[in-house]
Amino acid sequence: MKQIKVLGSGCAKCTKTAEVISKIAEELSIDVEVIKETDPETIMNYAVMSTPAVVIDEELVHSGRIPSREDITQWLA
Amino acid sequence: MFEVFTWLADKLVFQLLGLSPDTKLGDSLHFFIEDTTKIFALLLVMIYLIAWIRASLNVERVRDYLAGKHRGVGYLFGSFFGAITPFCSCSSIPVFLGFTSAGIPVGITMSFLLTSPLINEVAILLLMSLLGWKFTVIYVLVGMAIGILGGFFLDLIKAERWLQAFAAKAFKAAQHRKAEAVADDNQAISMADRHDFAKSETLEIFGRVWKWVFVGVGLGAALHGFVPDGWFEANLGNGQWWSVPAAVFMGIPLYSNATGVIPVMESLITKGLPIGTTLAFCMSTVAASFPEFILLKQVMQWRLLAIIFVMLLVSFTLVGWIFNVVFPY
Numbered sequence: 001m002k003q004i005k006v007l008g009s010g011c012a013k014c015t016k017t018a019e020v021i022s023k024i025a026e027e028l029s030i031d032v033e034v035i036k037e038t039d040p041e042t043i044m045n046y047a048v049m050s051t052p053a054v055v056i057d058e059e060l061v062h063s064g065r066i067p068s069r070e071d072i073t074q075w076l077a
Numbered sequence: 078m079f080e081v082f083t084w085l086a087d088k089l090v091f092q093l094l095g096l097s098p099d100t101k102l103g104d105s106l107h108f109f110i111e112d113t114t115k116i117f118a119l120l121l122v123m124i125y126l127i128a129w130i131r132a133s134l135n136v137e138r139v140r141d142y143l144a145g146k147h148r149g150v151g152y153l154f155g156s157f158f159g160a161i162t163p164f165c166s167c168s169s170i171p172v173f174l175g176f177t178s179a180g181i182p183v184g185i186t187m188s189f190l191l192t193s194p195l196i197n198e199v200a201i202l203l204l205m206s207l208l209g210w211k212f213t214v215i216y217v218l219v220g221m222a223i224g225i226l227g228g229f230f231l232d233l234i235k236a237e238r239w240l241q242a243f244a245a246k247a248f249k250a251a252q253h254r255k256a257e258a259v260a261d262d263n264q265a266i267s268m269a270d271r272h273d274f275a276k277s278e279t280l281e282i283f284g285r286v287w288k289w290v291f292v293g294v295g296l297g298a299a300l301h302g303f304v305p306d307g308w309f310e311a312n313l314g315n316g317q318w319w320s321v322p323a324a325v326f327m328g329i330p331l332y333s334n335a336t337g338v339i340p341v342m343e344s345l346i347t348k349g350l351p352i353g354t355t356l357a358f359c360m361s362t363v364a365a366s367f368p369e370f371i372l373l374k375q376v377m378q379w380r381l382l383a384i385i386f387v388m389l390l391v392s393f394t395l396v397g398w399i400f401n402v403v404f405p406y
Contacts, residue, residue, distance in 0.1 A: 009170050009372070040170050040375045041243045049136045049175035051168050064135070065277070 001031045002076070007043045007063075008036070008051035017052040017066050024072045032076065079115055079206065086111035105302030112207070112294045112340060119202050120283060120290075127198045128278035132271040134162055136172050139189070144179045148232070151185040156224035159192030160217070169369065173376050177244055180251030183236045187385070188228030194364050195220035199286055200335035207343040212352075215400075219356065223364075223392050230388060239381035289337035300344035309350035321397035324354050325390055328361030338362050353400030357393045364389060 008014025053063035096103030204213040
């Protein structure tokens with residue numbers, strides 16, 4: 001099962017990002033664990049400055065905006 | 078070029094609704110419609126154009142650029158990039174930490190963060206269209222001066238002493254591995270990318286600010302129609318030294334962004350509020366807001382937060398006094 005972390009200090013766009021990922025994973029019936037990471041120190045350790053950012057299995061794949069459907073489908077594949 | 082909006086407001090208010098320009102309601106409504114339509118049209122066109130131009134600028138590039146800069150010019154560049162970099166206030170904390178862990182001095186980082194809410198493309202557009210270019214230049218210079226001097230002051234008092242422990246540690250660690258080459262991964266961006274970026278920026282910024290335009294212009298229109306000309310001049314004019322600090326304190330609990338406050342500035346100034354008092358009030362509304370200060374608590378100790386807060390209040394008061402003396406009317 002993929003572990004997906006959404007990094008962001010709790011802004012609206014971060015919540016939205018987590019929702020979109022969960023929704024698309026459900027549509028594709030892929031089992032994922034989506035975690036919202038809001039701790040500033042953790043975000044710093046991923047070297048992320050533009051939130052929301054997405055980390056999949058400890059690898060940073062995206063940062064700065066709500067990811068597109070294509071992006072998400074690609075990550076989940 | 079802006080006459081079309083006056084014409085539109087004339088048509089709607091005086092002809093369609095049949096209100097007279099001599100009534101308070103007619104006057105206010107005309108002002109409201111003229112200003113909102115003008116601002117919305119400008120925002121849509123200009124945000125797109127500006128976003129198109131700056132599509133390749135982001136906080137990561139700014140950080141890499143600032144990391145190599147000498148302190149002397151660092152404050153100037155920090156403030157300058159704070160003004161032009163697209164950046165949402167909800168990213169303040171990650172940006173602060175990103176800059177700090179790259180070894181950028183706290184003062185330079187704060188020059189960036191202090192200038193950012195005061196000056197941005199929406200603010201400049203509104204100032205130009207409502208208050209004219211001279212006032213816009215003054216506003217930008219004052220905003221940058223506050224960012225630059227504020228940042229300089231924070232480094233002077235060694236503000237990094239009062240960071241939260243983990244942030245201080247990251248800053249120290251970066252000092253030890255100085256001069257590390259930063260990978261330049263800026264690939265050229267295509268026209269299509271620019272268009273996509275500009276489109277999404279326009280929609281996003283517009284989606285965020287349109288309600289502020291209504292609130293701001295609504296308040297401005299009410300002031301315009303219902304407060305008698307010269308009321309401020311008579312009651313809060315240049316005579317009283319205390320009117321500036323009073324305006325600054327009134328501005329703190331009022332949380333707004335530049336978009337909401339600039340239309341109010343227009344009305345305040347035309348009603349005779351001195352320019353310094355107006356600037357002080359508006360800058361305090363925009364830059365000293367409790368919600369954002371509470372966020373900064375995650376990376377700073379209370380002491381540093383309090384210092385920055387007081388520093389801002391003092392700067393706004395000084396700005397107010399100086400402008401009231403230099404530009405009496």
